[in-house]
Amino acid sequence: MKEITEMKEVSVDTSEFNFNLQSEIRNNRFQNKLTLSERASCRICLDTSLKVNLIEPCRCRGSQRYVHYQCLATWLERSGNLKCQVCKSDYNGINMKKKNMNFYDWMKRNPEFAALVVCGIIYAEFTKWRKTHFKIKVYPQTSKGMRVTRV
Structure with missing residues (x-):
């Protein structure tokens, strides 16, 4: 008997839920009927x-x-x-x-420009590195021909 009573209480809550659900469905139908x-x-x-x-x-x-x-x-x-x-x-x-935006915020908003700046920095560093590590020295011509030395 106790179980049946509990089931009735649950069904009452469910009916209130169903009533609210029906109300929501009616409101949605009204919203959908708007021109x-x-x-x-x-x-x-x-x-x-x-x-x-x-x-x-x-x-x-x-x-x-x-x-x-x-x-x-x-x-x-x-x-x-x-x-x-x-x-x-x-x-x-x-x-x-x-x-006023700082440079970092501006770079975040413009990723294409940020990529261009990064590529420019890498190119400049590579150029500087290449000039310091690969020097070609030309010496006066001797009987054997021109001598080229890499440093």
């Missing part, structure tokens, strides 16, 4: 959500016009560019201060 004019996708994260959660920061039109504020802030922080890369206009209502 395209009420929904849009963020051009950065591509998440489809209500237009209320999205902003229009530049002059882009069509599907490129909407973006989440947080996505845009993250994008601007990483790219360091304060203009839209699509329409080339300034972002409206976005005030970001450019902070």
Whole structure:
């Protein structure tokens, strides 16, 4: 008898869970029934959500016009560019201060340039090493011909 009573208590909790689950399903169906004019996708994260959660920061039109504020802030922080890369206009209502970056941070943001700098340093060191280790000395011509000595 005790086991049956315990099972009834568990089933009550399950029914409440099922009720909440049904409520969630109804909400999702409602969200899915929203028209395209009420929904849009963020051009950065591509998440489809209500237009209320999205902003229009530049002059882009069509599907490129909407973006989440947080996505845009993250994008601007990483790219360091304060203009839209699509329409080339300034972002409206976005005030970001450019902070002074040290050389290491700048190199992290520009890996291609960092690779070029590293290759240049290696080339310069190799050239310096080659000049100090491989010297060709030319002596005046003797009867045997020219003599070349490696040091």
